[in-house]
Amino acid sequence: MGNLFRDNLIGGIKSMFKRFVIIAMVGVFGLAGFIGSEKPAAASQVTFTSEMHGSKNLTNHGMIKYYVKADAKKYQGDIQAAANKWNHALGRRLFRPTSSLTQSRLAFTGTTQLAAGYAGMAEVNSGVIALNDRWMKRYSHQKRQAVVIHEMGHTMGTSDLYDYSDPILRRQFKRLTIMGGNYHTTMTHFDVSLAKWSLKKTHVMSNATFQGYRANQGLFYQQMIHGKL
Numbered sequence: 357m358g359n360l361f362r363d364n365l366i367g368g369i370k371s372m373f374k375r376f377v378i379i380a381m382v383g384v385f386g387l388a389g390f391i392g393s394e395k396p397a398a399a400s401q402v403t404f405t406s407e408m409h410g411s412k413n414l415t416n417h418g419m420i421k422y423y424v425k426a427d428a429k430k431y432q433g434d435i436q437a438a439a440n441k442w443n444h445a446l447g448r449r450l451f452r453p454t455s456s457l458t459q460s461r462l463a464f465t466g467t468t469q470l471a472a473g474y475a476g477m478a479e480v481n482s483g484v485i486a487l488n489d490r491w492m493k494r495y496s497h498q499k500r501q502a503v504v505i506h507e508m509g510h511t512m513g514t515s516d517l518y519d520y521s522d523p524i525l526r527r528q529f530k531r532l533t534i535m536g537g538n539y540h541t542t543m544t545h546f547d548v549s550l551a552k553w554s555l556k557k558t559h560v561m562s563n564a565t566f567q568g569y570r571a572n573q574g575l576f577y578q579q580m581i582h583g584k585l
Contacts, residue, residue, distance in 0.1 A: 384576075385510040386470075386477045402525060402546075408535075409554040412561055413513035414461045414483050420511055421452050423460035425580070427467070431487055431504070434497060435464055438504035441541065445548045451508065461566070462511055464504075465580050466492070476503045478510040481569040482577035485511075486585055502539040509535050512551045513558030 414420045422439065424432055439451035454460050462483045468490055470477055475491040478484070485507045492500050510516075517529035517536040529536030534547045561569075570577040579585035 384477060384479045385507070385516055386474045402528075404550065404553050406557070407521060408515055408517065408550060409513045409557050410480065410510075410515055411513075411558060412480060413555055413558040414480060414511040415450070415555065415560050416461050416563070416566075418450075419452050420450055420462050421454040421460050422462040422464065423454055423457045425457070425463060425465045428464040428487060431464070431466065431492060431500060434500040434504050437497075437501050438508055441501075441505060441543065442508055442551070445543045446551065450512075462508075463577070463580065465585060467580075467585050469579075469585050476507045477576075478507040479576040480510055480513075482572065482575040483511075483566065483570070484576035484580055484585075486576060486580070498541055499539060501541050502534075505541060505543075506534055506537065506539075509547075509551060513554040514551055 422435070424435055428435070436453070439453070442451055443449050451462075457463060460483065462485065464485050464487065466489050467486050468488070470486055470488045472488075472490060474488050475495075476488060477486045479486075485504070487500075487503065487507075492503065495503070514535050517533055518526070520526040520529055520536075526536075531538060532544065532546070533550075534540060534543060535550065569575060572578060576585055
């Protein structure tokens with residue numbers, strides 16, 4: 357079912373990463389709570405593989421319209437900053453805000469219902485990013501922004517790289533890449549190239565398919581609407 361990335365906060369900052377769980381069946385990607393930082397560096401040149409992307413992205417007519425639910429308004433600045441950074445890095449306005457939940461392909465919500473170890477979760481199928489208030493309220497703007505940037509990366513189809521099968525690359529990804537979970541807000545050439553490549557390699561859901569996912573009671577969208585997320 358995937359991999360779980362958690363934090364190990366024993367006696368202060370002893371370990372930067374635990375494991376993630378990616379529930380690939382429903383397109384859920386989690387980012388666990390983290391304290392600590394490392395200076396960003398350029399990632400090594402590697403060959404992109406199918407292991408680096410999922411099966412779908414959230415684009416619709418070449419954009420991803422996002423809606424910020426009332427309980428996530430406190431993160432509005434961080435969300436806007438993250439969207440601006442991705443748009444600038446990609447060289448186009450991929451992420452665009454909307455005031456209509458029904459017109460959105462991506463909805464942000466703030467919640468205390470996620471497992472304690474998660475700072476954020478992205479469910480690509482139903483188009484929801486849930487931000488864990490327990491972690492986010494402890495973070496600086498920079499760290500909150502990093503969580504949002506990482507989760508928005510999943511909406512373009514990119515998978516987490518912190519559990520990549522090649523052990524040498526896995527260590528590099530963890531240290532050097534946004535999707536490796538390094539909590540940087542500076543995007544490297546690798547981060548941007550991977551996002552663009554993922555958009556090309558994954559498919560766009562039809563509106564009927566997307567709305568079908570959003571109608572699924574077991575997925576994040578319906579849980580969010582009914583106050584269970």
